[in-house]
Amino acid sequence: MTHQQQCEAFWQARQTLILSTLGSDGVLETSVTPFVTDNSGHLYVFISELAQHTQNILSLLIQSSETEPVISGLLLADESETEQLFARERLSLQLSPSDIARDSSIFLEMICRFEHSFGEVVSVLANLPDFHLIQLRVIQGGYVKGFGQAFTFKGCPCQALTPVKRNE
DSSP, X not given: OOHHHHHXXXXXXXXXXXXXXXXXXXXXXXXXXXXXXXXXXXXXXXXXXXXXXXXXXXXXXXXXSSSOOOEEEEEEOOGGGOSOGGGOOEEEEEEEEEEEOTTSHHHHHHHHHHHHHHOTHHHHHHTSTTEEEEEEEEEEEEEEEETTEEEEEESSTTSSOEEOOOOO
């Protein structure tokens, strides 16, 4: 199996995303949320305004009229499936968020994907006005398979992996 195939298999096997967002007060917030993807490699999270990460993302979208807003995401292998925790398999992502309108076809399609993946609770959440569907476009990232197996990519995850080399 190639590194790209391994990366894609890892990507497809994950269901939760660790998010790091920065509050307007400069405090870093790290949290976790379920996600789904589309065929373009975008991630979608369905998150409540009651969560600090949602408030941070929405604030970032309001403030970022001149620059592209960026948050960080991480997909991790389960500790129980990892032989060596120093070489834990992972995908780190730099993500550009956007709020998807409830009356859009993308919203309906992604809510259906959420329901398929996570069950009936999604239809309850979809009726709550404080929940936002946030699209996360991957800007760039890194994939670590293990020791000496680290790669970077731009855009779509796992595509055109470039090995990381030590600076000398």
